Every structure is written in C-alpha cells, then in structure tokens.
Amino acid sequence: xxxxxxxxxxxxxxxxxxxxxxxxxxxxxxxxxxxxxxxxxxxxxxxxxxxxxxxxxxxxxxxxxxxxxxxxxxxxxxxxxxxxxxxxxxxxxxxxxxxxxxxxxxxxxxxxxxxxxxxxxxxxxxxxxxxxxxxxxxxxxxxxxxxxxxxxxxxxxxxxxxxxxxxxxxxxxxxxxxxxxxxxxxxxxxxxxxxxxxxxxxxxxxxxxxxxxxxxxxxxxxxxxxxxxxxxxxxxxxxxxxxxxxxxxxxxxxxxxxxxxxxxxxxxxxxxxxxxxxxxxxxxxxxxxxxxxxxxxxxxxxxxxxxxxxxxxxxxxxxxxxxxxxxxxxxxxxxxxxxxxxxxxxxxxxxxxxxxxxxxxxxxxxxxxxxxxxxxxxxxxxxxxxxxxxxxxxxxxxxxxxxxxxxxxxxxxxxxxxxxxxxxxxxxxxxxxxxxxxxxxxxxxxxxxxxxxxxxxxxxxxxxxxxxxxxxxxxxxxxxxxxxxxxxxx
Numbered sequence: 393x394x395x396x397x398x399x400x401x402x403x404x405x406x407x408x409x410x411x412x413x414x415x416x417x418x419x420x421x422x423x424x425x426x427x428x429x430x431x432x433x434x435x436x437x438x439x440x441x442x443x444x445x446x447x448x449x450x451x452x453x454x455x456x457x458x459x460x461x462x463x464x465x466x467x468x469x470x471x472x473x474x475x476x477x478x479x480x481x482x483x484x485x486x487x488x489x490x491x492x493x494x495x496x497x498x499x500x501x502x503x504x505x506x507x508x509x510x511x512x513x514x515x516x517x518x519x520x521x522x523x524x525x526x527x528x529x530x531x532x533x534x535x536x537x538x539x540x541x542x543x544x545x546x547x548x549x550x551x552x553x554x555x556x557x558x559x560x561x562x563x564x565x566x567x568x569x570x571x572x573x574x575x576x577x578x579x580x581x582x583x584x585x586x587x588x589x590x591x592x593x594x595x596x597x598x599x600x601x602x603x604x605x606x607x608x609x610x611x612x613x614x615x616x617x618x619x620x621x622x623x624x625x626x627x628x629x630x631x632x633x634x635x636x637x638x639x640x641x642x643x644x645x646x647x648x649x650x651x652x653x654x655x656x657x658x659x660x661x662x663x664x665x666x667x668x669x670x671x672x673x674x675x676x677x678x679x680x681x682x683x684x685x686x687x688x689x690x691x692x693x694x695x696x697x698x699x700x701x702x703x704x705x706x707x708x709x710x711x712x713x714x715x716x717x718x719x720x721x722x723x724x725x726x727x728x729x730x731x732x733x734x735x736x737x738x739x740x741x742x743x744x745x746x747x748x749x750x751x752x753x754x755x756x757x758x759x760x761x762x763x764x765x766x767x768x769x770x771x772x773x774x775x776x777x778x779x780x781x782x783x784x785x786x787x788x789x790x791x792x793x794x795x796x797x798x799x800x801x802x803x804x805x806x807x808x809x810x811x812x813x814x815x816x817x818x819x820x821x822x823x824x825x826x827x828x829x830x831x832x833x834x835x836x837x838x839x840x841x842x843x844x845x846x847x848x849x850x851x852x853x854x855x856x857x858x859x860x861x862x863x864x865x866x867x868x869x870x871x872x873x874x875x876x877x878x879x880x881x882x
Contacts, residue, residue, distance in 0.1 A: 409507045411488055411500050416511070426489075429467045430498075430512055433491045437465065462619065464490040464499060475619070492619070494560070495852070505618060556842060557612055558620035558852030562627055563640040566851060570838035571649045572623055573849045574823040574871055575605065576612050577840040580770055584674055585609035590659060601652065602659025604629040620852035630655075645825055645836050646704070646775045646869055653679045653703050679703055682767035684806050687747055690758040694751040699766055704773035707732035709789055729795040729870070732776065737763055737804045764806045772801070772819055772872045778827070792866050797821045797859065799872060819872035827868045839865060 416423050465472045468487040482488055482501040490499045496516075497506045559569040575581050584590075585606050592603040604626035611621050630648075631638040633655055637648070657663055657675040664671040671680075683702040688695050709727060739762045747759040778789045802809060802817035824839045837850040839862045846862050848855040 409500050409503050409509075411502045412498070412507060412509055415489065426467065427512075427515060429470070430491070431515055433465050433467060433470065434496050434516060437491060437493050437496050463493040465493070466490055467498075556847055556854050557618065558849055558854045560620050560622040561851040562622060562624065564642050565627060565640075566836040567643045567645040567648050568623065568627060568630070569849070569851055570645050570825045570836045570869075571652060572605075572608060572626065573838050573840055574649075574825070575652075576609065577842060578771060578822060578871075578873065580678060580873070580877075582609065582613075584678075586613060589674070595659075597659065599629045599632045600659055601626070601629045601633060601655035605652075605656065620854075642833065644779075645827070646706075649773060649869070650703055678770045679773075681765060681769040681772070684764050684766040686762050686764070687742070688760045688762075689747070689749040689752060690760060692749060692751050692757075694749055696750070702765075703769075704775055705733075705736065705765075706775045706777055707736050709776050709778060709793060727791075727793045729774070729776075729793060729799065732793070733804050737765075765801065765804050766806045768801055768805065768817070768874070770874045770877060771822075772874070774870045774872070776868055776870070778868055790866070792864070795821070795824075795863070795867060795870055797863070798875075815876065818875040820875050821862075821870065822873045823869075823871040824862055824865050824867040825869035825871075826865050828866075836868075 415426055462475060463472050464475065464478050466481060466485075466487050467489040469485065471481065472493075473481055478490060478499075478501060488501045490501065491497070492499060492506075498509060498512060499505070500507045559572060561569065586609060590602040590606045592600075592606050595603050597603070604623070607625055608623050630651070634651060637643060637651070653675065657671070657673065657679070658665075660673040660675055663673040663676065670676075681702045682699050685698045685700065686695055687698075707729075709732060739760045742759045742761050744756045744758050747757060747761075748754050749757040749759070776793055798818060798820050800814055800817050801819055802812065802814055805817070807817075822841050826837055826839070828835050828837070837848065839846055839848055839857060846857050846859060848857045848861070
C-alpha cells in the first residue's frame with residue numbers, strides 16, 4: 393500500500409480521504425456548513441423510494457424505472473444528478489462530494505470512490521438537534537479503544553478497485569447474487585462472455601437467460617462504473633423460466649446454480665438436449681462432467697456400470713458428523729472436504745431386493761455400489777449438504793468443514809493412479825458460498841478470488857479479506873477451477 397504523503401496518517405484515519413480532510417480541516421464556518429449540508433441531505437434521502445413497484449419495457453427487454461438508478465446529491469449545492477452527470481458537474485463547479493440515494497454513502501469524485509468518514513458516521517447516529525454539537529467534538533477521544541485502533545492502523549489504499557462491484561438485493565435475491573458473483577469472477581466465463589460468446593443483439597429468444605447473464609458481464613466489467621448494480625434482467629428472466637423462482641421468497645443457492653447452468657446450456661446455439669449423446673457446446677464442456685456408478689454382485693462378481701451427467705457433487709456432511717461423533721475421523725474433530733469425498737466414493741453395501749443381477753437369472757442379490765468420477769468439468773461445484781429433511785423434521789447442520797485452497801481430484805476418479813500426471817487433476821478454489829441463519833430463513837454471501845486477493849461480497853457490500861478468512865468460513869457451496877485447461881483430463 394502507498395504511504396500517506398500529503399497529510400498525516402492521523403488525518404487520513406480520521407477523515408477518510410485527503411480531499412475530505414482538506415474540506416473539513418478548513419475554517420470553522422466552512423466545516424460547519426459542509427456538515428450541515430451532510431445532515432440535511434442525509435435526512436432528505438431517508439425517504440428515497442426503494443421498492444420494486446414497476447418496470448417498463450424498452451426494446452423488448454424489461455428495464456427498471458428510476459428506483460434502480462442511483463442518484464447523487466451534491467453536498468455543496470444540493471443538486472441531484474445521475475452517475476454520468478457527476479464528473480461534468482465537478483469539472484464545472486469544482487464540487488467534489490456527493491451522497492448516493494441508496495446507502496447515503498459519501499462519494500469523493502477526486503478519489504472516484506466512496507469514502508468512509510468516522511466523524512460523519514457519528515453525525516448519522518445523532519439527532520438533528522444535537523448533530524452539529526457532536527460534530528464540533530470532531531477530534532478522537534482517547535477513551536475510545538476502537539477509534540484509537542482505527543487511527544493507529546489505517547493506511548492509504550488505492551481507490552475504485554477494478555473488478556470489484558457488489559450486487560443490489562432486489563428483495564430476498566441474495567441466492568442469485570452469490571451465484572452470479574461466482575460466475576462473474578470466473579476467468580473461463582469472462583473469456584467467453586467478453587469475447588465472441590453469447591451475443592444478446594443476435595439472440596431472438598424471448599426472456600433469454602443467456603442474454604441476461606451476458607448483460608451482467610458487460611455491466612460488471614464496465615470501466616466507467618465502480619458502484620454496485622442490479623441484475624434485474626436476470627431476475628426477471630429467471631422468474632419467467634421457472635415459476636418456482638418467481639416472487640420474493642428465499643431460494644436455495646445450489647438449486648439456482650443448477651437452474652442457471654441448465655438455462656445457459658439451453659441458450660447455446662447447436663446444443664444437444666440429450667446428455668447421453670454428449671454435447672460440443674461451451675457450457676457443457678465447462679460445467680458438465682460424468683459420474684460412473686458401478687454395482688458389483690456379491691455372489692457372482694458381475695459388474696454393472698452406468699454413466700450419468702453431473703453438474704456438481706452433493707457431499708453428505710451428516711456422514712462425516714456421525715463418524716466424528718463415534719470417534720471415527722481421527723485426531724481432528726472437524727469434518728473435512730477430503731473426508732466427504734472419501735465417503736462419497738467409498739463402496740456401499742446394498743441389501744437384497746435393491747439390486748437384481750442379470751447373471752444370476754435376474755434374482756435379487758446383495759451387492760456393492762461405488763461412485764467414481766469418470767469425467768471432470770472445468771468448473772467443479774461441490775455442495776456440502778447442510779440441510780437434512782426427514783418425515784418428522786428438517787434441520788440445518790451448523791459447524792465448520794475444513795476445505796483446502798487446492799485439491800487433487802485424481803483419487804476420486806476412475807483413472808488408474810499409477811503412471812498418471814497428477815497435475816492434470818489439480819483444482820484451485822475460486823469461490824465459497826456461505827449460508828447464515830436458519831433452514832427456512834437466512835442470508836447468503838460469497839467469498840470470491842479476485843486476482844491474487846480475496847473479496848467478500850455481501851450483496852452490494854464488498855470487503856477485502858484474507859485467505860484465512862475464507863478458509864474459516866462455514867461454506868455451503870465450493871467452486872474449484874481446473875488449474876490447467878491445456879492438460880485437462882479427457
């Protein structure tokens with residue numbers, strides 16, 4: 393991180409950015425005038441409409457009315473404007489600070505980014521009558537441990553980080569946001585959608601999910617935008633494609649991922665519906681693998697093999713939890729992803745009546761069943777099954793499950809281990825989706841890899857995190873990317 397040069401570290405920590413420090417560090421009259429404008433604008437925007445009341449149709453696609461288009465109010469002259477008008481206004485008037493209509497956050501045009509200012513945040517929490525009185529006590533109090541910590545540990549950071557944009561929650565749509573963020577941060581999908589992939593202007597399908605995702609990629613990667621955006625077209629296309637998704641009730645992120653992959657596959661020209669015949673399309677090669685089920689008759693040794701398409705691996709965490717309770721996991725008390733994969737691919741005894749052996753005259757026989765991965769996809773999704781439904785009760789399994797930043801999937805495949813280049817089966821973690829709350833009411837957020845760094849996306853709130861934060865998460869969905877596409881296993 394760059395060192396502070398124009399102002400002291402104390403001012404940087406106290407005022408948020410050097411431009412705000414200059415504004416609030418002027419004479420008392422000018423500083424008080426700015427704070428009064430801040431309070432007035434903050435209170436005026438408290439009634440800004442945020443509901444999804446209506447939409448209009450333009451060029452055959454649904455567009456949101458003004459409630460989705462964030463307005464910015466100048467804190468100097470109180471003029472409200474769109475994001476596009478912000479820069480021309482600053483160039484014309486030299487006014488640098490604005491407040492957005494959604495989160496009422498302060499935007500510094502000189503930094504081209506939102507800035508957090510501790511003193512102004514304290515004004516928000518004060519009543520209108522006492523706000524200015526609180527503002528006059530601007531200096532840090534030595535009795536506040538939090539303020540001392542911020543003052544001592546703040547550093548100047550680069551503004552408007554490229555490729556980091558949140559997604560507005562449109563009403564219980566966090567399940568959509570986490571899956572879309574996962575796709576938006578995948579380099580394979582970026583190459584496709586930002587290259588010659590799905591082109592909305594050439595597509596004739598109505599309410600096409602592929603078009604909506606392509607628009608989201610274009611919007612997300614727009615160089616002149618840094619704030620969050622709303623994936624309204626994707627939400628509406630999803631509603632029309634699946635009645636069970638329509639409405640503002642909470643949905644399962646894993647089920648939405650399966651739905652989205654299926655619709656992306658269907659949106660590709662020349663795709664094949666029958667998975668048993670194989671499909672040459674991009675999405676089938678990227679998301680779909682093959683799972684082999686082998687059933688061996690315990691009496692005659694006959695083996696029956698069946699290959700089925702797979703878009704993810706649903707791993708039973710309950711099995712790991714029971715083994716842990718019985719002391720079967722070993723010295724570690726925490727279930728692991730490798731343990732879940734071992735359980736998933738371990739032989740399973742089938743009782744008589746479940747399997748009829750063709751070599752034993754079609755009679756019921758005891759047998760052993762085993763699952764193995766015959767073909768791995770480029771993007772591998774693994775669901776840690778935290779939700780359990782029985783006839784009497786539905787519950788969520790809480791607790792951490794250890795997972796690595798990189799994993800070798802060779803031991804779980806049908807490929808013989810001897811004389812095989814293990815590097816061809818290496819996968820690296822790209823995203824981790826977390827569900828917080830109860831079974832029927834909760835919230836999703838996601839950790840995504842951004843270059844060499846990790847970001848936490850909680851709807852439109854974005855926070856830089858460490859690898860340790862990611863690995864300590866109570867993950868529900870894990871997304872791994874094949875490390876080397878050139879040497880991908882066939």
